[in-house]
Amino acid sequence: MAATRDSEGREPQVRRDKPWLFRTYAGHSTAAESNALYRRNLAKGQTGLSIAFDLPTQTGYDSDHELAAGEVGKVGVPISHLGDMRTLLDGIPLDRMNTSMTINATAAWLFALYIAVADEQGVPREKLTGTIQNDIIKEYLSRGTYVFPPEPSLRLTKDTIVFSCREVPKWNPVNVCSYHLQEAGATPVQELAFALATAIAILDTVRNSGEVDAETFETIVGRISFFVNSGIRFITEMCKMRAFVDLWDEITRERYGVKDPKNRRFRYGVQVNSLGLTEQQPENNVYRILLEMLAVTLSKNARARAVQLPAWNEALGLPRPWDQQWSLRMQQILAYETDLLEYGDIFDGSVEIARKVEELKREAREELATIEGMGGAVAAIDYMKRRLVESNAARVAKIESGEQVVVGVNQFTETEPSPLSAGENAVQTVGPEVEAEQIGRLKAWRESRDQAAVARALKELEQAAREGRNIMEPSIACAKAGVTTGEWGMTLRRIFGEYRAPTGVGQAAAEGTAGLESVRAQVRVAAEQLGRPIKLLVGKPGLDGHSNGAEQIAVRARDCGMEVVYEGIRLTPSQIVRAALEESVHVVGLSILSGSHVPLVRAVLEGMRREGIDDIPVVVGGIIPPEDAAALKAMGVAAVYTPKDFQLNEIMSDIARLAVRQPAAA
Numbered sequence: 001m002a003a004t005r006d007s008e009g010r011e012p013q014v015r016r017d018k019p020w021l022f023r024t025y026a027g028h029s030t031a032a033e034s035n036a037l038y039r040r041n042l043a044k045g046q047t048g049l050s051i052a053f054d055l056p057t058q059t060g061y062d063s064d065h066e067l068a069a070g071e072v073g074k075v076g077v078p079i080s081h082l083g084d085m086r087t088l089l090d091g092i093p094l095d096r097m098n099t100s101m102t103i104n105a106t107a108a109w110l111f112a113l114y115i116a117v118a119d120e121q122g123v124p125r126e127k128l129t130g131t132i133q134n135d136i137i138k139e140y141l142s143r144g145t146y147v148f149p150p151e152p153s154l155r156l157t158k159d160t161i162v163f164s165c166r167e168v169p170k171w172n173p174v175n176v177c178s179y180h181l182q183e184a185g186a187t188p189v190q191e192l193a194f195a196l197a198t199a200i201a202i203l204d205t206v207r208n209s210g211e212v213d214a215e216t217f218e219t220i221v222g223r224i225s226f227f228v229n230s231g232i233r234f235i236t237e238m239c240k241m242r243a244f245v246d247l248w249d250e251i252t253r254e255r256y257g258v259k260d261p262k263n264r265r266f267r268y269g270v271q272v273n274s275l276g277l278t279e280q281q282p283e284n285n286v287y288r289i290l291l292e293m294l295a296v297t298l299s300k301n302a303r304a305r306a307v308q309l310p311a312w313n314e315a316l317g318l319p320r321p322w323d324q325q326w327s328l329r330m331q332q333i334l335a336y337e338t339d340l341l342e343y344g345d346i347f348d349g350s351v352e353i354a355r356k357v358e359e360l361k362r363e364a365r366e367e368l369a370t371i372e373g374m375g376g377a378v379a380a381i382d383y384m385k386r387r388l389v390e391s392n393a394a395r396v397a398k399i400e401s402g403e404q405v406v407v408g409v410n411q412f413t414e415t416e417p418s419p420l421s422a423g424e425n426a427v428q429t430v431g432p433e434v435e436a437e438q439i440g441r442l443k444a445w446r447e448s449r450d451q452a453a454v455a456r457a458l459k460e461l462e463q464a465a466r467e468g469r470n471i472m473e474p475s476i477a478c479a480k481a482g483v484t485t486g487e488w489g490m491t492l493r494r495i496f497g498e499y500r501a502p503t504g505v506g507q508a509a510a511e512g513t514a515g516l517e518s519v520r521a522q523v524r525v526a527a528e529q530l531g532r533p534i535k536l537l538v539g540k541p542g543l544d545g546h547s548n549g550a551e552q553i554a555v556r557a558r559d560c561g562m563e564v565v566y567e568g569i570r571l572t573p574s575q576i577v578r579a580a581l582e583e584s585v586h587v588v589g590l591s592i593l594s595g596s597h598v599p600l601v602r603a604v605l606e607g608m609r610r611e612g613i614d615d616i617p618v619v620v621g622g623i624i625p626p627e628d629a630a631a632l633k634a635m636g637v638a639a640v641y642t643p644k645d646f647q648l649n650e651i652m653s654d655i656a657r658l659a660v661r662q663p664a665a666a
Helices: 031-043 082-088 107-121 137-143 150-167 179-183 188-209 214-223 234-254 282-295 321-336 351-373 381-401 432-448 451-467 472-481 485-496 516-530 548-559 573-583 597-610 626-635 648-659
Strands: 021-023 049-052 098-102 129-132 175-177 225-230 268-272 306-308 535-539 563-566 587-591 618-621 639-641
Touching (some): 031 049, 031 321, 082 107, 082 432, 098 107, 107 150, 107 472, 107 485, 137 188, 137 381, 150 472, 150 485, 175 179, 175 188, 179 188, 179 225, 188 225, 188 234, 188 351, 188 381, 225 282, 282 321, 351 381, 381 548, 451 485, 535 548, 535 573, 548 563, 548 587, 548 618, 548 648, 587 597, 597 618, 597 626, 618 648, 626 639
Parallel strands (some): 268 306, 535 563, 618 639
């Protein structure tokens, strides 16, 4: 609303709202390289850190573990011990920095390392501000960096919450994350319901522990934050955020009796949708990112408190610093050059917006009631996973048929060559020397520490875990003694055990897909030639937990009449080779989205050669640059598929030809 002039005709200064935190999700290669990147981004006007950890760190392995091979420094920064965390945060004033750490299964450990560095810097714990994601339930459903079974995992979450409330009161100990649910195919209603069900499971665990009184519990409710996704249908997404605000206020007031409205606020950060970023005409992704950002900034009453944007070329590979800068500038232009922050909520009173918000709330309540009837989020993990696989299958089918238009992909595909994505350095790469150097530093760290102090700290950690005591102070003591990420993780694995989440593939309902009959006929002919149905092994080697593509391939192959062997995520190359041998498969399909495709595929091919089954065709899917695709084919890979290959029926046709040793289509 325009300001009214005073009696002397002067226009008073317009009061602007404070902008949200500007973040870029960053971390790669080494702690030193990532620290330099953070300093550059902060100098460019970024106002909060958002740390990406590599997959070994996220899953509690040291950089020299068998499963870490090829994964070190690829999707984030490797943090194996306190020395790495010191380097990562060098020169960054922790008493003045708001730090978000995307960490879940090992959240207690990375939080402990962060606090240990703050203690070394002399920063009082009560001055630390930031967030650990610490949402393990969505890891079982989508992202795949879980380690322990649900009950002990929720106990670790509870421990960090209780500890944080007492020791680090300005910290958000849980960031309930619906972002990855949407990446796995969740509809807006599913994103609402599944995230809120997760928050309920976490708060119920804290309340039922008996470790906090009613007043403290209300404070804890006020510290729970959320991390959401924002897709391209930005009106629906904006309404989803308004629905989140209303439903969270309703749940905290009615279920938990929270009286203070401040503690009922829906506080959230956001990264806009990466699932919708395209490899084809990637420059179009800039517009997608901008529109998706509007969904979480336009509505003042449901505005994000922190925003991080992907880079335009993330469907091609690891973004460069310039690419991240471009996304940061997008936020700054919206916040500082436009008049967005000078107005109240511009959607209040809109009949259309109100109607859509109420529709989303009604459907989300119905889904929440279904989950509650099953016994809550943990008991409903199988159900929610299956629903996500089905929703994603429906999304893929709509893109294949053209019902859902994706510009540059299934319509308007004619294009000029893009100067932005040309050349050898179009994306950043992490060389194999990074892993070797990190392992060298890790070995030196182990040799230089006080082994007796490490043993004492690990013994105390184990006792605390066995006795049900809070895990945080023993974890901080481990950090200060020099314990490594893998040692912390293996200690708790021995006590809590490990877990394999459901794949959602076996019971997922088939989607009607145009053109499926012709592929089925081809598969039947191939089966007659082979004397049995085509058997496809879908394998995910390494630590990459992003299983959406593998799941869709498995579901479509099954619906085409193939037998599918899919055991989920996090397999060693030797386990995949053994499965191919024991199951007598006709084709091996490998899915890798972490950038580790070259070393992992090489390891699988070498293993197949040793076992004498190297005549079985191998196909590979993932975010694979053209030069890497050429390298894989030179190794003997029969076909390489990237996000541009969205027609799953064509992939099924290729697999059928390969099964009978006919060459795949070029």
